[in-house]
Amino acid sequence: MAEHISLTVNGSPRELDVEPRRLLVQAIREDFGLTGTHVGCDTSQCGACTVHLDGKAVKSCTVLAVQADGSDVTTIEALAQDGQLHPIQNAFWEKHGLQCGFCTPGMIMAAADLLERDDDPTDAEIRHAIEGNFCRCTGYQNIVAAIREAAAVMREGSSAPTPVA
Amino acid sequence: MAIEAPGPLGQRIKRVEDPKFITGKGRYLDDIQLQGMVHLAILRSPYAHANIRSIDTSRAKEMPGVIAVFTGEDIPYNPLPFAWPAGGSAGLQNNVNMPNVLAKDSVKWTGEGVAAVVADTPGHAQDALEVIDVDYEPLPAVVDVEKAMEPGAPQLHENAPNNIVFEWSVGDKDGTDQAFANAEVTVRQRIVNHRLIPNAMEARGDIGWYNPGTDEYTVWMSSQTPHIQRLLLTAFVTGIPEHKVRTISPDVGGAFGSKIFCYADMALVMFASKQIGGLPVKWVEGRRENYQATIHGRDHVTYLEIAGKRDGEVTGLRVKTYANLGGRLSTIGPGIPTTLYGRVLSGCYKIPNVYCEVTGVYTNTTFVDAYRGAGRPEATYVVERAMDLFANEIGMDRAAIRRRNFIPPDAFPYDNPSGLLTASGGAKLYVDSGNYEPALNKALVAVGYDQIEAKKAEAKSRGKLLGIGLSTYIEVCGVAPSKWIGAVGEGWGAAMWESANIRVHLTGKTVVTMGTQSHGQGHETTYAQIISQELGIPMEDIVVQHSDTQGTPFGYGTYGSRTSNVGSTAAIKAAGKIRDKARRYAAHMLEASPDDIEVVGSEYRVKGSPDQKKTLQEIAFALDLAFDAPEGMEPYLDETAYHDTPNCTFPFGTHIAVVEIDEETGKVDLVRYLAVDDVGKKINPMIVDGQLHGGIAQGVGQALWEQAVYSDDGQLLSGSMLDYALPRASWFPNIELDETVTPSPVNPIGVKGVGEAGAIASTAAVANAVNDALGPLGIKHLDMPYTSQSVWAAIQAAKGGQA
C-alpha cells in the first residue's frame, strides 16, 4: 500500500506516494530526478548516497522514503547557490579532489556536514569525518587537501566566487 | 612537435570535466532514464559447482510487474568471446571454456547467471527472481589453485584435464638452470599474491535498446572499451551485423580494468529488448552482485628462486606460477599472467638469466582478469621480494643490492638477454629508457634511510616493530605495438593502435574525438592541452569527445596505461595533419609557398613578413566554406590519424613504505609512504599526482587489508563491503611524491604513462616493509594481506619457535 509523504527537497515542497520499501535514495534519484546522489553499495558502507536530512549528513540508501516524511532534504544539486559554486565544490575542483566523480557528491556532502560542525579541522579530523565515504580513485589525499582548503576559504570568506558554469 | 612555444602542455590545469561532477550533473549509466524503460535482474547460482537439471520460471512469470523471464535455453547467442590465449601463435594449447550469456547445463562459480527477469521496476524484477525454481545437482567444488591440479580434484571441464587451462613458459631455461647450478647462493620461497576485487565505486550496468523500425541496437554500457565491445558482441556473441549496433559509454565511475571485458549482461539486455518488442532494458549491478559477477584480480601462487653471488650480483631468477583463472575464462584472462607478467619478471635489473613457467588453472571461483597493473604488480611483487630475500640471505643492504643490479643508464634501449620481451616470431620490445639510481637515491634521502636503525629502536621502545620496504619497480605501459602483440600470439589478431579525429569548425571551435575512453583520467582536459599546444587553439575552444561508436573513430579504449603514449600520439599526428593542411591553405591565401609559411601558435605567417599572416580560425573559416579552395584541396579542416606505437614505454621509480606493527595485536600501520616516480614528461602534473595517489592506495590496500576469501565449497565469504576491507581515508598518511624525469624516446611528448604505476610499485613496498619489521623475529617471509590476525599469528609462531 502506498504511503503519502510530503518533504522539502532542496528548498521546494514535494509530495509523493511511495511504497513503504522505497528508499530515500530511490525517491531522490527516480522520483525527483536528482541523479547526483549515487548508489555505490548495498550494505550502507560507501557513502555515495550521502545527503543532508534536516541539516545532517545521512546515507539516503539507509533511510526509507516514508521515514523522511516531513523532513528537509538537501542534495548535491542544491549546494551551489545563486549560480556560484559552494567553496567545497570549488576546492574539490582546484585541488583535483576527484577523478571518476562517482563518490564526489557524497564526499562533498559529508565534507559540508563536517565544516558545519568544525570550521578548522585537522587533517586527521577530516580523514575521520569521511570514514563513511569510499573513494577508489584518489587515495583520499587530494580530497583531504580540498576540504582543508575549503575550510580556510570559508573561514576567511570567499572573495572570488566561482560560477557554476 | 612543431612548436615549443609556452602553452598548456605540462601545466597543472584544472580539469574541464569537473564542473558537472562537483554539481551532481555527471551522467552515469544508472542516471539514464529512457521512455518506457524496464528493468532486468539476474538470478545467480548459489552453488560454486552444480549441474542444472531444470529451471521452472512459471511462478516468476505470474509475479506483479513481470514482463518476461529468460533462461539460457531461450538465448540463441554464442558463448562470450575469448580474445587472448596464452602464447597463441606459439601453438600452445588453451583449454578454453567461456561463459554463456546465461548458464545452460552447469554452473562453475557462485554468481554465474542462470536466469533473468524483466519487470517494470527493479524491485519487482528482484521479487520475481525469488520464485524461480532451479533444480541443481550440487557437485564437489575446488577453489584453491594448487588443490585444483591434484589428482582426484573436482574436474570443472571435460576439455581441461586436471583443470589446466594452459602451460606457458618464457625466458632462457637452459641458461637459467646453468646459472643456478653455478650460483654461490640460491634462495627459494613460495609466495602468494592473493585475490582482489576491483571495486570501482560505480558497479557495472548496461541498457539495451532495440529499435524495431530500423532493426538497430543501441547499448549503453559502463565500459572502458565501447568500440571493442561492439565488435565482440556482434562478430562473436550475437551474430548481429556490426553496423547495426551502436555502443556508448556514458560517464564511467571508475573501472581499474574491471570494465575492459565483454560481459554476459551486455548481450542479455540486447536480447531482452528485442524479445519484448523494443522497450529499453536496464540492468544495474548491485555491489554484492559485482563481487561475484565482475572479474577479480591477481590470485597467483608462485615458487620463486633467485641465484647469485655473495657480492650481491644476481645471476638468475626462476619462477613457477600457478594462476587461478576462475570457473570459466574472462575475455583476456590468460593474457594477464603470461604476457603481462612473465615478460616483465626481471624488473629493473640486468638479471642475465630468467625463466618463468605459468600454469593457468580453473577453479570454482569468479573469473580473473586484468585489475589495475594486471600482471605487472604480481611480477613486481615476485622480483622485489626476491631481491630482499637474496639481500637478507647474503647480509647485504637492500638498497645496495638494487644499485648493484640495476640496468645501467647507458644500456637503453635494453634488450632483455633472456628474451623475455621477444615474441615467438622474433619481434622484440625494448625497455625504452631508464636511469634508475637517481630515483632510488632521492627516495632514500627523503626517508632518512641512514637513520632507520635509530627509528626502529625508538619504535621498539613503544612496543612497535618498525619496518621499511623498498620497491624499485618498472612498469610496461603504452600497450602496444600491434606487430608485437600479433607476434606474441595474443588472440584473434587484436591490434593496439589508437585513433584521433580533429575537426576545426567554421567558427574556429574545435571538436576532438578519440578512440580511447576516460573514466577518471581526465582525458577531456589532457587531450585539450595537447591540441591547444599543437594548434594554438585556446583550450576553451576545444571539446574532447569519446566513447560513442557513432561519433568517434574506432579505438581500443583505455587500460594498460596506454592512453598517454598511444592516444596522445594519435592526437598529435592528427594535429600535424591539420597544421599541414592549414599551412598549405594559408600559403594559397597569402600567395606564398607552403615552405615559406611558418607556424607560431595559431598564426601562419610568411617568413620574413610577419604582417602577412592568417590565423587558424581564418583559415578554417575559409577552407570550411571552400569558396576559394585551390584545385585538388578538399574542403574542411578535418583530419583523422591512427597511431601504432613503435614500442611500449617503461616508467620506473622507487617507492618506500614505512610501517609500524603493534607487536601485541599484529596491527600494521602505514606511517610513511614516499614515491619517486619517473613517468617521463607530464601532460598535466596535477593529474599525474592524482593517478599516483590512487594507484598507491590500491596497492597498499592489497598489501594490508583487501582480500577475496572463499570457503572450501566456493562461497565468497568476503561477499560484500562488510567483509571486503576497502581502504578508508584515515588509514593513510599523507603520501609524499617526488620525481625524476627521463623522457621516453617512443613518442613526441616523451610521456610514458602513469595509470598503474602506483598500484604496481606499492604492494611490494609495503610487503617488504612488513617483512623487514618481522625480520628480527626470525621471520623470512610472510604472505599478504598483512591483516592483524595474520601478522599476530606469525609473531606468535616465531616467538614460540624461539622459546
Add this chain to the structure above:
Amino acid sequence: MIPAEFSYVRPTSVEEAAQAAGQPGAKVIAGGQSLLPLMKLRLARPSTIVDIGRIPGLSGTRYLPDGGVEMGALTTYAQVIAETQLEWTREALSNVGDVQVRNRGTLGGSIAHADPASDAPAIALALDYSAVLRSPRGERVVPLDGFFTGPFTTTAADDEILVALRRPPLPDGVGGAYEKLAQPASGYAMVGVAVVLGRSGATISHARVALTGVGEHPYRAKAVEDALVGSDGSAGAIVAAAAHATDGVTVNSDIHANAAYRSAMAVVHTRRAIETALGRSA
C-alpha cells in the same frame, strides 16, 4: 538493494507502538541503521515496520535527581556525543560506524538490536545501564547485564518497546575506557572492551568490564571484575585479571579473527582498557 515488501505504521505513542510491535512479523525501527541494511539484503523480511521515530519524548539526555542518567531510546549517537559528560564515551562513540550512521543511528536501536559486535552495548554494560521497557502490561526496568541472550536476541518481548536507558550515579572518581580492535571492513568490533574503574586509595573498589564482538552477545567479564576489585591495580594484577576476559565464553570465529586470535585480543584489549581506565580514575 531493495527490501522485500512490507507494510508500514507510524504510531504516535509508545502504547500504540507496543500494540503494533506485538503483531506477528512486526519489527520496530528507530534510526534504521541496523535493521535497514539487513532488510536491503533481504536477510530480514518483516511483514510490518513499526516506525517509532516520531514518538515524542523518547530523545535526549535527562539527569535524574539521584545523580543517575536517563537517555531516551531515540537519542542518536551524534546527540550522545554532543551531550555526554564522559569524555571516554564521547571518544568511543565517535568511532562507531561513521558520521552518517551516528547522525541517524540511535542508542536504543543499538541496544534493542543486540548485534553481538556492536560497541554501544559494551559501553552501556560497563556503565551499569538498564533498559526501560514499556508494553501493554506496563513498564519494567531490566539491567543490561542479563538482557542480551544471544546474537540479535534479548529478554525483551516482541511487544515491549525500549523507551530509555537508565543508570544510577557513578561512584566518585571512576575512570573509563573503551579499547577496540575494529573489523576493518565493517568497522564493527572484533574485540571491544569497555572498562569503568574506581579506587579507594590504592585499592580498586569498583570494576565493570564488558566485552563485545567476542562472544555470541555482549557480556560482563565478571571474573575480570572480581580479580580487579580489592587488588592494588599493579601491572601484575591487571595482567592476571585480564587473563579472564573470555572465561566461560564461546569465542566467535570468522574470516577476520579466529577464536584463538580473538581470545588473545580480548585479553590484550581488556588489559589496555583497564590500564587506561585506571589512569583516568581518581
